[in-house]
Amino acid sequence: MITESLLQAEQAVRRDIVPAGDYYMKVVKAGQTLRILDLEGNQAADTLFYNANDPSERYSAMDTIREQGSVYLTAGTKLLSNDGNTLMEITADTCGRHDTLGGACATESNTVRYSLEKKCMHACRDSWLLAVAENPQFGLSKRDITHNINFFMNVPVTKEGGLTFEDGISGAGKYVEMKAAMDVIVLLSNCPQLNNPCNAYNPTPVEMLVWNEV
Amino acid sequence: MQHNSSSPSRIENAIYEEHIPGASHWSLVVPAGHLLTVTDLEGGANASMLFYNPTNLLERYNAPDTLKGQHTFKLTQGHCLYSDMGRIFCSIVSDDTGWVDSVGGVANKQKVQDKWGTRDYQHDHNNWLQNGYDSLLVEVAKYGLGKRDLAANINIFSKVVSDDQGDLTFVESHSKAGDSVGLRFEMDTLVIISTCPHPMNPSNEYPNLPVQLSLSKAAPVEIDDQCANLCGENTRGFENNRRYQCQHGHTHTVGA
Numbered sequence: 001m002i003t004e005s006l007l008q009a010e011q012a013v014r015r016d017i018v019p020a021g022d023y024y025m026k027v028v029k030a031g032q033t034l035r036i037l038d039l040e041g042n043q044a045a046d047t048l049f050y051n052a053n054d055p056s057e058r059y060s061a062m063d064t065i066r067e068q069g070s071v072y073l074t075a076g077t078k079l080l081s082n083d084g085n086t087l088m089e090i091t092a093d094t095c096g097r098h099d100t101l102g103g104a105c106a107t108e109s110n111t112v113r114y115s116l117e118k119k120c121m122h123a124c125r126d127s128w129l130l131a132v133a134e135n136p137q138f139g140l141s142k143r144d145i146t147h148n149i150n151f152f153m154n155v156p157v158t159k160e161g162g163l164t165f166e167d168g169i170s171g172a173g174k175y176v177e178m179k180a181a182m183d184v185i186v187l188l189s190n191c192p193q194l195n196n197p198c199n200a201y202n203p204t205p206v207e208m209l210v211w212n213e214v
Numbered sequence: 215m216q217h218n219s220s221s222p223s224r225i226e227n228a229i230y231e232e233h234i235p236g237a238s239h240w241s242l243v244v245p246a247g248h249l250l251t252v253t254d255l256e257g258g259a260n261a262s263m264l265f266y267n268p269t270n271l272l273e274r275y276n277a278p279d280t281l282k283g284q285h286t287f288k289l290t291q292g293h294c295l296y297s298d299m300g301r302i303f304c305s306i307v308s309d310d311t312g313w314v315d316s317v318g319g320v321a322n323k324q325k326v327q328d329k330w331g332t333r334d335y336q337h338d339h340n341n342w343l344q345n346g347y348d349s350l351l352v353e354v355a356k357y358g359l360g361k362r363d364l365a366a367n368i369n370i371f372s373k374v375v376s377d378d379q380g381d382l383t384f385v386e387s388h389s390k391a392g393d394s395v396g397l398r399f400e401m402d403t404l405v406i407i408s409t410c411p412h413p414m415n416p417s418n419e420y421p422n423l424p425v426q427l428s429l430s431k432a433a434p435v436e437i438d439d440q441c442a443n444l445c446g447e448n449t450r451g452f453e454n455n456r457r458y459q460c461q462h463g464h465t466h467t468v469g470a
Binding site: 056058060061063065070072101102103106108109110111113115116142143144148155158160161163164 | 282367
């Protein structure tokens, strides 16, 4: 569902550019709104969320899609935790559909998906592992790297049970916005994948904007 | 507790068979080259399962890698279940039901209470309304794992379909009495199982339904094996296992 935001970039309290292949790991406070902006288009933003006060509570793809009764995420979707609480609610979305089944790329899964020789290409899960190592204050490790959201990614599911990775439906300037229902650690990998159309074979930056509650 | 089902067909050369009641949990390490057959004894059962590498518990079943690698939303005969390390825990070598749920997850205590009532051990004893989340949590704790380690599970005997808009529907009466799913293990695997009901099951009564587990030696993986040849991804997955197994002295690989 396409829903525009009324928030103005000039009013944001924090703005960060995340280069292609890099990560973002910051706390968004309860009541704040986070926008992920696809600056150049067709960029996958692989994202995990944790309760900042107890990171063993984290985003759960299964709970989120089951409770909303739909596999795609868009405006109105409540991003639920493994405890069934709302971490974030998507409040605006100019893309229309986001994936939470496809997961994140990893060097190991690249060997399976593409070729054993691709194993040393940069991947999202490496970015996350670096993020948790460089941010020990959050107390996270590999066991916390779970099943994520792929903002701006299009992974259609069919009635017959098929699933495909298709060219992104995002474009330059498209965004998704979400309001934090609790203090949330946002861990994003700006996807470095070069082997499939999720980034149009050309990873580009995203911008993270945060607004205080009005 | 009484079960009136007829005896399921016995698995040839079973090393052992065991009965797991409904609303229960159990675990076992299945060695590479063994077949675990799970049978729905009465029809309508659910078996939520998770998989870990017993020698490196950080390696665990990864739903997204399993689904995207095989371009599938459903899991059934021919598919492999992958770890997050690019290896195959097990291959689904048979599936009488034609569909294993990949996304429904498990119900927690609150969800079971909302659907079927309060969990009350004093009154109900082991017929209590146990929930799948607590059930898996208790079982993984036996291996030093906890809430942070509970990844997305599969639900054998359950079917959840998505329409073109992405809307999900639980398909009732999917599994019949006697239906079984055969998992052939391609590496040593810690298998965690809960028989608590599927969270989307609309039944008015809490479905308390047992399964049977049967462990046997698997037939060798032939060169034309359905799972290993389903797609190029699986061929490469089996090659990753072959490279891993040689570190561990196993010979359970394609054509071995």
